[in-house]
Structures are given as C-alpha cells and as structure tokens.
Amino acid sequence: MDCSISLTINGVPRDIALSDPRVTLLDLLREQLHLIGTKKGCDRGQCGACTILVNGRRINSCLALAASHDGAEITTIEGLARGNELHPLQAAFIAHDAFQCGFCTPGQIMSALGLINERQAGCDAERIREGMSGNLCRCGAYAGITEAVLEVQKNLSEVKERQVA
Amino acid sequence: MKSFEHIRPASVSDAIAAASVPGAVYLAAGTNLIDLMKGGVSRPDRLVDVMGLPGLDRIEPLAGGDVRIGALVRNADLAHDADFAKTYPAVAEALLSGASAQLRNAATVGGNLLQRTRCAYFYDVACACNRREPGSGCDARGGENRLHAVLGWSDACIATHPSDFCVPLVALDAVVEIEGKSGPREVRLEDLHRLPGDTPERETVLAPGDLIVAIRLPAHARNFSSHARYLKVRERTSYAFAVVSAAACLSIAGGKIAEARIALGGVAAKPWRAREAEKLLVAAAPEAESFRRAAEAALAHAQPSGENEFKIELARRIVVRALALAAAGTPERVPALPGSPFAAVSGVLAHA
Numbered sequence: 001m002d003c004s005i006s007l008t009i010n011g012v013p014r015d016i017a018l019s020d021p022r023v024t025l026l027d028l029l030r031e032q033l034h035l036i037g038t039k040k041g042c043d044r045g046q047c048g049a050c051t052i053l054v055n056g057r058r059i060n061s062c063l064a065l066a067a068s069h070d071g072a073e074i075t076t077i078e079g080l081a082r083g084n085e086l087h088p089l090q091a092a093f094i095a096h097d098a099f100q101c102g103f104c105t106p107g108q109i110m111s112a113l114g115l116i117n118e119r120q121a122g123c124d125a126e127r128i129r130e131g132m133s134g135n136l137c138r139c140g141a142y143a144g145i146t147e148a149v150l151e152v153q154k155n156l157s158e159v160k161e162r163q164v165a
Numbered sequence: 166m167k168s169f170e171h172i173r174p175a176s177v178s179d180a181i182a183a184a185s186v187p188g189a190v191y192l193a194a195g196t197n198l199i200d201l202m203k204g205g206v207s208r209p210d211r212l213v214d215v216m217g218l219p220g221l222d223r224i225e226p227l228a229g230g231d232v233r234i235g236a237l238v239r240n241a242d243l244a245h246d247a248d249f250a251k252t253y254p255a256v257a258e259a260l261l262s263g264a265s266a267q268l269r270n271a272a273t274v275g276g277n278l279l280q281r282t283r284c285a286y287f288y289d290v291a292c293a294c295n296r297r298e299p300g301s302g303c304d305a306r307g308g309e310n311r312l313h314a315v316l317g318w319s320d321a322c323i324a325t326h327p328s329d330f331c332v333p334l335v336a337l338d339a340v341v342e343i344e345g346k347s348g349p350r351e352v353r354l355e356d357l358h359r360l361p362g363d364t365p366e367r368e369t370v371l372a373p374g375d376l377i378v379a380i381r382l383p384a385h386a387r388n389f390s391s392h393a394r395y396l397k398v399r400e401r402t403s404y405a406f407a408v409v410s411a412a413a414c415l416s417i418a419g420g421k422i423a424e425a426r427i428a429l430g431g432v433a434a435k436p437w438r439a440r441e442a443e444k445l446l447v448a449a450a451p452e453a454e455s456f457r458r459a460a461e462a463a464l465a466h467a468q469p470s471g472e473n474e475f476k477i478e479l480a481r482r483i484v485v486r487a488l489a490l491a492a493a494g495t496p497e498r499v500p501a502l503p504g505s506p507f508a509a510v511s512g513v514l515a516h517a
Contacts, residue, residue, distance in 0.1 A: 003171070021171035021212070024199070044200050048267060057241075057270045063199045064271065067171045068192070068214050115266065120245065126501035133403035134265020 005070040009033065010079030018066055025069060026050045026061035029076060037077035037106045041136075048135035051107040051114070052076050058114025060134075077106035080113070088155065089113060092148035100139035111135045112149045116156065123153050166202050170211045177218060177344050177376060184213040185346055185374030191215050193237065194271040196264075197280045205290050206281075206297060221378055224249055230384025233342075236275030236377045240330065241266070243274060244499075253382060254495045255333035255393035255412045262397045262504030263329040265404050275377040278331060278341065278357065279369065282324035282434070283406050285309065295321045296365040310471030312408060315480070316464075317433040322365030323470035324434055326358055329504070331436040333395055333412035336428035337386035342379040345372060354380065358435035365434070389414035389426060393495050396487040397430070397504035398479065407431035409480045410504065413487035415451065422446045422455070427463060427488070432480055439463035442484070451492035453485065460484035 003018045009029075016028065026043070029035045029052070041049030043062045050061040053075040080087035089109050092098070099105040111132055121127035128149050129142070137145065171192075174180040184191055188210030192198055201207040215221070221237040224246055232252070234243060240260050243249060250257035264272065286292040286304045293302035305313055305323050313323040331354065339354040357369050371377075397410035410430035416423045425446035427439040442463035449455035460481040467477040486506065 021169065022166050044203060045196060045268060048265065051267055058267050059271045060196070060267045063194075063196050063268075065171070065192075065195060065199065065212075065214075068173075068195070068216055111267065114270070118241075118245075118266070124501060130403055130502055131266050134267045 003067055005066060007066075007069065007071075008073045009035070010075060016066070021065065021067045023066045024062055025052065025054070025064045025066050025074070028066040029061065029074075035076050035078050038110075039103055039106055041104065041107070046136070047104070047107075048111055049104050049107040051110040051135065053110060053114055053117075056114075056117055058111050075110070075113075077110055080109070087113075088152050089148065092151045093145070096144040096148040096151065097141065098144035098148040099137070099141050104135060104137045104139075108132070108135045108137065108145055112145075112152070115149065116153060121153070123150060123157060125150055128153070167205070167208045169202075169209055171214060172211060173214045173217050175217070177378065180213050180215055180218060181344060181346060181374045181376055183211070184376070186211070187373075189213055189373075191376060193273040193276040194239070195276075196268050196272045197276065201281060201288075204288055206288055215376065227381075230387060231381050233379050233381045234274055235379050236273060238274045239270060240264070240272045240274065240277060241269040244269065250499065252387055252390050253333070253337065253393070254390060254499070255395045255414055255491075256330065256337070256382075258499050258503045259329040259333050259395040259397075259410075259412065261499055262395060262410075274330075274380060277328055278354070278377060278380070279371075280328060281368070283327045284313065284324035287324060296324060296361070296368070299364070299366045306471065308471075311473045311475075312406075312431070313470050313473055314433050315467040315469060315473060315476050316429075316437055317360040317435065318468075318470045319361045319363065319365070321363055322361035322434065324361070324365070325431050326433065326435050327406045327431075328436065329395065329397060329407060329410060329430060331358075332410055332428045332430035333393070333414070334380065334382070335436040335438050336412045336414055336426040337389070338383055339386075340381045340383070341377055342381060343371065343375050344378050345375040349378075351381075354436070355438055361434050368434075386414075388416045388424065391495055392417055392491045394487055394490040395504045396483055396490060396506060398483060398506060402502065402505065402507065409476055409483050411480070411483045411487040413484070413491040415446075415488070415491045417451055417492065420450065422449050422451050425459070425488075427459065427484060429463065429480060429484070432467070432476065439484070441465070446488075451488075453489065456485040456488040456492075457481075459488065 039049040041047035192212040244260035392415040399405035414426040442459035
C-alpha cells in the first residue's frame with residue numbers, strides 16, 4: 001500500500017508518505033520522524049509512556065494508526081519548551097522530583113497537559129491522581145507527579161483569578 | 166501484526182459493502198482492536214475505518230424525550246456532556262470508571278459495546294480458547310479463573326464482557342441502532358450480546374457488514390436521574406476492569422420505591438440485567454433489608470465457573486451497596502474516584 005497523510009506536528013505542517021497501514025502514530029513519530037521523546041513502553045495501551053496530544057486531546061499513540069489520522073494536529077513532548085525556556089509542567093516536574101529514571105516522564109507530562117486542558121480535575125489532588133491513572137511510573141514517583149501537576153494547576157487558577165479581578 | 170488493507174469509506178452504505186466480505190472488520194478508534202491485532206488474536210484482512218463517516222458523532226435529544234448517541238461519540242465526550250451526565254448520572258459514572266483518560270478520549274460508544282473479553286486465555290494465542298478458535302477447548306476452565314463468569318457461562322466458555330458503560334445502559338433499556346445489508350434495524354442492548362452456549366465465537370447478534378450507528382436511551386430512563394449510581398470493585402484503585410460491578414437506578418415516591426433498575430457487570434458474557442430483583446423492590450422501602458432480598462434474587466442462579474465462588478457473595482454485596490448509594494441520592498458531581506467503593510468521605514484521599 002502507498003498512502004500519504006498530512007499532519008501538523010508541533011505546529012509544523014508535514015506531508016508524510018506511509019509505506020504500510022500498520023504504522024502507528026508512535027512508530028511514525030519515533031522511527032520515521034525521529035521524534036524520540038515519545039516513548040514506547042508496553043506498546044499495548046497500558047502504560048501511557050506514548051501519550052501525545054491529538055487535536056488537543058491526550059491519547060495513547062501506540063494504539064492509533066497513522067493512516068487514520070490524516071489532517072490531525074499533533075503535539076509531542078518536543079513541542080512544549082520554547083527554546084531554552086521549559087514549559088511550566090517540565091519545570092514543575094524538575095522542582096518536585098517527579099521522576100527518577102525518566103522513561104515515563106514525557107508521557108506523564110503530555111498526559112498532565114491533556115488533563116489540564118480537560119478542566120475536570122481542578123486543584124483536587126484525588127481527581128488529579130485519578131486523571132493520571134493511565135500513566136504508570138515504575139520508579140514510583142507518583143507523589144511528586146501529583147505535586148507537580150497540582151502546582152501548575154494552582155498557578156493557572158491564580159493567573160485566571162487575577163485576570164478576572 | 167499481520168498486514169491488512171485499510172479502507173476509508175465515505176458513506177455508511179459504502180462501509181457496509183466494504184465490510185460485508187469475509188476477513189473484513191470495522192475499525193473505529195482501535196483501542197481494543199489494534200491491541201488484539203498486535204497480539205495476533207484478531208487477524209483481519211481488511212479494516213474498514215469508520216471514523217470519517219459523517220453524522221455519527223452527535224448527542225441528539227429527540228422529540229418525545231429520547232436521547233440518541235452517535236456510535237462515534239467518544240467515551241470522554243459523552244461522560245463530560247453536562248446535560249447527559251445530569252440526566253443519566255450512572256452512565257457517566259460508569260464511563261469514567263472505565264479505562265484511562267487517554268483511552269476514554271479515543272474510544273467510541275460503538276466500540277465500547279463491541280469490545281472483546283479480557284479473558285487472558287482469549288488473549289494468549291498459545292492457549293486453547295473456544296471463543297477465539299472454535300473447538301480448541303477452554304484453558305480458562307482449569308486455569309486462573311477467579312475473575313471469570315458466575316452467570317450464564319457454559320462448558321465451552323467462562324469469559325466475561327468487560328464493559329462498564331453497557332451495565333447502566335442495559336439497566337435503562339438502551340436500544341442499539343444498526344445499519345446492515347438489508348437496511349436499518351434496532352435491537353435492545355440487552356439482546357446484542359449472546360451468552361456463550363456451544364458457540365462462544367458468536368459474541369453478538371450482528372451479521373457480517375452490520376454497523377452500529379447509534380444507541381438510544383428512552384425518555385423513561387430520565388425518571389431515575391436523582392437516584393442512580395454505578396459501583397465497581399477493582400483489584401486496584403483505578404484503571405482496571407471490574408471484578409464485579411453494579412448499576413442501580415431507583416425512582417422513589419412517598420418513601421417507597423416506585424421502580425428499580427439493576428444490572429451487573431463482570432459476572433457474565435453480557436451485561437446482566439436483574440429483572441427479578443427489580444420486581445422485588447417495587448413498593449418496598451428503600452432500606453437494607455429490601456436491598457439484600459433483591460441482591461439474593463439477582464444472584465439466585467449464580468454458579469462458580471472455577472475458583473470464583475467469592476464473586477457471588479461479592480456481587481450480592483455490591484448490589485446492596487449500589488442500591489443504598491442510589492437511594493441516598495445522586496451526588497452533585499461524579500465522585501473523584503468514579504464508581505469506587507473507596508473514599509466515601511469527600512476531600513479525603515483514598516491513598517495514604
């Protein structure tokens with residue numbers, strides 16, 4: 001099969017030739033586009049290491065066929081920092097020791113970004129933990145991860161309050 | 166993964182034509198199917214990708230009070246639709262108790278109905294499984310089967326249907342709208358999934374080419390909005406399939422139960438409606454004694470299919486507790502841990 005799709009990846013439009021319909025978004029990003037920040041953990045939708053945003057929503061890229069996503073807007077961990085300036089979530093993960101080995105971290109951060117966009121958890125630690133349950137961390141950095149997400153969420157809420165006031 | 170042809174039809178009729186040939190299957194979000202294909206459990210020759218079909222991603226209130234949910238509505242979008250969640254709170258809670266946020270963002274309503282069992286022997290192609298390979302046997306019978314069925318199972322298959330979403334839907338008399346080679350038709354969701362009998366490989370009443378285009382909840386289902394809960398016991402706090410779950414929906418008038426709806430999940434190869442239990446609750450007081458009587462009736466025909474006798478009493482207790490929670494009233498908002506038996510106290514972490 002010869003199939004080509006268009007994707008916008010981290011703000012850059014790209015035309016991509018797919019050699020095989022079996023290619024997942026995860027494999028496309030890593031193997032063909034060399035964006036290796038997105039990690040392959042279980043490759044079966046269980047660990048969340050491959051989490052990316054598609055049209056602003058977090059999904060498991062290992063279970064998404066690239067051929068099904070023509071026209072999609074994709075954000076990966078590589079798209080978060082602005083030059084040397086870290087995204088607030090990246091900075092908060094460092095500040096709160098929210099990782100040890102770091103393998104799950106890109107997925108955790110992309111999932112946290114999706115969680116914040118969804119506006120369901122607010123500053124409730126239990127809702128954040130529940131909303132992040134699709135991202136496993138074998139090092140057990142969950143406490144730090146929750147703190148980091150909570151901090152970014154609180155800062156966002158304060159900014160919003162200041163804007164309203 | 167075996168190679169396949171990927172087709173993106175432009176219309177429902179094109180989709181049906183493309184999917185009616187042997188070896189063809191529908192692909193929606195793929196959160197279950199792609200996983201099955203990676204494991205060699207499903208080996209289709211052709212994927213008919215329905216995500217581009219127009220008009221199937223809407224939640225529409227219909228004249229007369231029914232609501233119609235397009236088959237391509239994402240699980241997360243339905244659960245977070247404010248009107249829907251307020252009117253059908255047990256459905257929203259069930260959706261949010263299932264899978265992870267990432268999967269709910271992708272997975273569709275139609276796909277949720279048609280997801281396959283999570284029986285480990287079905288997934289392991291080195292094992293005998295009558296559901297995957299008719300006539301090969303059932304390694305679950307003598308294997309790790311503590312999570313398997315206690316109702317409606319057969320010697321050929323003891324697998325369960327894993328959906329949370331389907332459980333309150335069956336309780337609320339949801340109807341499935343299907344388009345097929347001979348035109349449109351409807352079946353009650355309760356009749357969509359088949360019990361295994363001697364042919365566990367025939368999991369639903371769908372024929373080749375049949376496409377679920379929507380589900381519908383009847384207007385009557387609105388009567389339960391203020392007393393509706395879903396309760397789900399898992400082996401970990403979140404992101405796990407049900408060991409046992411129950412949807413309980415009540416309408417209460419003058420201190421008595423006017424009508425009750427009860428369905429169980431994780432106990433059978435289909436979402437299990439407990440009609441005898443419902444009847445016992447009519448005109449009863451909403452109290453522990455009535456709930457226990459109903460729970461006894463719901464599990465009256467339950468039999469262990471292996472080392473899972475504990476599930477029968479667990480299911481009774483979950484029915485009692487779901488009914489008690491429903492009687493206490495639907496919470497303002499879906500709890501932080503949806504469907505969870507833990508964290509009853511608001512604001513208190515379920516984790517140390």
